[in-house]
Structure formats: C-alpha cells, structure tokens
Amino acid sequence: MTAEIIDIRQNRERALARASTVLSEGFPIALPTETVYGLAADATNPAAITRIYETKGRPRFNPLICHVADFAMAERYAEFDPISRKLAEAFWPGPLTLILPLRAGSGIHALATAGLDTVGIRIPRGFAGELIRVLDRPLAAPSANTSGKVSPTSAAHVAEDLGEKLQLILDGGAAPVGVESTILRVEDGAVRMLRPGGVAGEEIERITGLPLIRAEGPVAIIEAPGMLASHYAPTAAVRLNASHVEPGEALIRFGDTPITGIEPATAVFDLSPSGDLAQAAANLFDYLKRADASGAKRIAIGPIPNEGLGEAINDRLARAAAPRE
The missing domain is CATH 3.40.50.11030 (Threonylcarbamoyl-AMP synthase, C-terminal domain)
Known part of the structure; x- marks a missing residue:
C-alpha cells in the first residue's frame, strides 16, 4: 500500500470528504497543522488509536494530544479551571496544549490518554480544525513520524517515513510554526510547562501574570507527549x-x-x-x-x-x- 496524497490547497472539498471517510472507518491519516504534520485518528475509537501506536511504533504509556474544533467541543471532553480558560482564550486556535481533567463520560478512550485521568487538548489552526468540525469527534494526533525520530514539517517528510503504512496523506505545504505545541498544566494556581513549544514562555507569563514553572532534570511520570529523554532524533x-x-x-x-x-x-x-x-x-x-x-x-x-x-x-x-x- 502506498498512501494517496491530496493537496488541500487545490482540492479542499475532496480532501475533507476522503479524510472523513478514512477516519470514520477507523484508520489514521496524516494531515497538516500549524506546528508539524500529525498522524490523526478518532480519539473515541480504540481500534483507530491502536493503529496510531502501531504505525508510529510508539510506546503506549506515552499519551496523545486530542485536537478539537472549538472551545465548546473542548468543554465536552475536559474540565477547565479559570487560569486554563484564560490561556485557551488567549492562544486558541494555536500551538498550545492544556493538560486538563477528563470530563466524566467524555468518550475519549483510555488508550489516547495512556490511562491517565487527564487529557491534553488543543484547537489547531486551519484545515485540521475544519476537518474535526465536519467529523464532530476529537482527533488524537501525535506527529506523523516513526516514534523518536525527527518530526515532519511537510507531506514529503511523511511520505518518506510512513508512506507505505498509510492510506492518506493530506498536503498543506510547509508547517509554518515548525515545532510542536507548548504543553502546560495548571495545578493549585500554578502553571507548569511540561514541554516548550510554539507559544513562548514569556507570552504565557504575560497572559497569566504568573511565573512559569519549568521541569528540572528527568521526569519520573510521563504526563504529556514529548517528555521522553531521547526524542526527535536523526540517525546521525x-x-x-x-x-x-x-x-x-x-x-x-x-x-x-x-x-x-x-x-x-x-x-x-x-x-x-x-x-x-x-x-x-x-x-x-x-x-x-x-x-x-x-x-x-x-x-x-x-x-x-x-x-x-x-x-x-x-x-x-x-x-x-x-x-x-
């Protein structure tokens, strides 16, 4: 199998229809976001999520970010504290992921959260958000590459790495941000950065008025993607x-x-x-x-x-x- 590649800049309606079909059948697709290209599948479908882990060769203790279309959709799946809400209002849609308590009966499968009682949520800019709105389900979407390797910022990168494992790659050109989202968790009124990314720490502190707490040294518990010590690695x-x-x-x-x-x-x-x-x-x-x-x-x-x-x-x-x- 070699992946079909559709350029969304030329065939947006066809890309939406084909992507919706593949996702509804429980298979992952590669799609552009403003950060990097994501390997997306229905976050409520355990078979689809399993295929993400299998396609990437990703350890199942490493949770996945769930992407939603808008704030109302985010509230269906997660519970917001006042500081997290303020951050969402400031930076969504955009390259910020918030780790939030899962709402009871949310429907996001435990495979996507690695069994945690929290979920990483973000609203992507552009086509990805449009597709999620059409599908009306959250998409779990780690980077579309073999686990631990360099993240893809173009459809060509995805095709070179995973093209034989996917049905569909959507081409939206080069990812404009080029690094993954910043991941934050708010606890007891303090803001912790679990992963730096496309929103700078200085901007976060400006919005919250609070000092940003950064991790020091290796972590004992994987709370979010991108926390493994060895990651994003080329062969050399x-x-x-x-x-x-x-x-x-x-x-x-x-x-x-x-x-x-x-x-x-x-x-x-x-x-x-x-x-x-x-x-x-x-x-x-x-x-x-x-x-x-x-x-x-x-x-x-x-x-x-x-x-x-x-x-x-x-x-x-x-x-x-x-x-x-």
Whole structure:
C-alpha cells in the first residue's frame, strides 16, 4: 500500500470528504497543522488509536494530544479551571496544549490518554480544525513520524517515513510554526510547562501574570507527549553548542554565528541568517533531516539563544542529542 496524497490547497472539498471517510472507518491519516504534520485518528475509537501506536511504533504509556474544533467541543471532553480558560482564550486556535481533567463520560478512550485521568487538548489552526468540525469527534494526533525520530514539517517528510503504512496523506505545504505545541498544566494556581513549544514562555507569563514553572532534570511520570529523554532524533549523532566543525560532521548554525573549520563539513545550514527565532523554529526539523541525509556521521549544532521560541528549539535539540537506548 502506498498512501494517496491530496493537496488541500487545490482540492479542499475532496480532501475533507476522503479524510472523513478514512477516519470514520477507523484508520489514521496524516494531515497538516500549524506546528508539524500529525498522524490523526478518532480519539473515541480504540481500534483507530491502536493503529496510531502501531504505525508510529510508539510506546503506549506515552499519551496523545486530542485536537478539537472549538472551545465548546473542548468543554465536552475536559474540565477547565479559570487560569486554563484564560490561556485557551488567549492562544486558541494555536500551538498550545492544556493538560486538563477528563470530563466524566467524555468518550475519549483510555488508550489516547495512556490511562491517565487527564487529557491534553488543543484547537489547531486551519484545515485540521475544519476537518474535526465536519467529523464532530476529537482527533488524537501525535506527529506523523516513526516514534523518536525527527518530526515532519511537510507531506514529503511523511511520505518518506510512513508512506507505505498509510492510506492518506493530506498536503498543506510547509508547517509554518515548525515545532510542536507548548504543553502546560495548571495545578493549585500554578502553571507548569511540561514541554516548550510554539507559544513562548514569556507570552504565557504575560497572559497569566504568573511565573512559569519549568521541569528540572528527568521526569519520573510521563504526563504529556514529548517528555521522553531521547526524542526527535536523526540517525546521525548530535553535538550541541558547537564552536567548530569536526571531520565528517554536518553543521546547523543560527544567526550566521561564527563557526571555525567549516570547510570539511558535509553540509552547512543556517536556521536563520538574520537571527529570527520563529524562522529558525520553522526550519529546524527540515534542516535536521537534510543534515542527516548528507551522509554525516554526526551533526554539529551551533549555539541558539534560550529565549522565546529558542527554548523550544533547544529542548528539541537536547532530546535529539540524548543517549539512545
């Protein structure tokens, strides 16, 4: 089986109809969101959710984010505290996921939440939200890639990795944000960041007026996606905060930062020559894939400021560079 690819920019109605059919039959599809491409299936259908885990090779203790069409739909499945509601009003639709208590009898299957009594909820921008509204069911949708590997930001990335395992890939062009959503959990009036992502921590603090609590060190309990120590990894090893290039390495740098010994690099990429962190985030996964395809034994990464979206970029790179089991 080779996946059918439909360009939603040219065939929106056909894409909606075909996607609705495949999803209603209990099979996952790949679809574009503003963050990365997602592997989406009906979050109320255990067989469909099982197919997500099988297609990705994802451990079942790692919960899935459930995507909904609007706030009213979110309230059907989760219970909101005042701070979470304020965050949703500020950033939805958009790249923010809130970990919330599951509403009793919500219908989201325990396989999607990894048996937890909470659920990660977000409202995506664009076509994904439109499809969910037509389907009128939440879509569980992790990134559309083999588990632990670099996330896809284009339909071509998905086709290269999972094209033989899927019936349908929807092509919406390059994902504009380029990193996954920020994941937050509000507990006892405090806001914890479980994963940095497409909404910067500074923006969250501005909306809530509260200091953001960040995780320190390895976590004992997986509360949300993207918390595994090793994740987002290319085949080649990754070396961080590089000031020089060693033989056999590809280089990814930021802001035209001076790096010595570039000449023998197998490939050189600059996430944003102008130093724009939003552009760097959008390019990150694509450049990791390109550097990996250059034949490099290792990928050297130049320093990136740990502010704004730089926090999400550095989080992904740290997990890409982590020791692999």
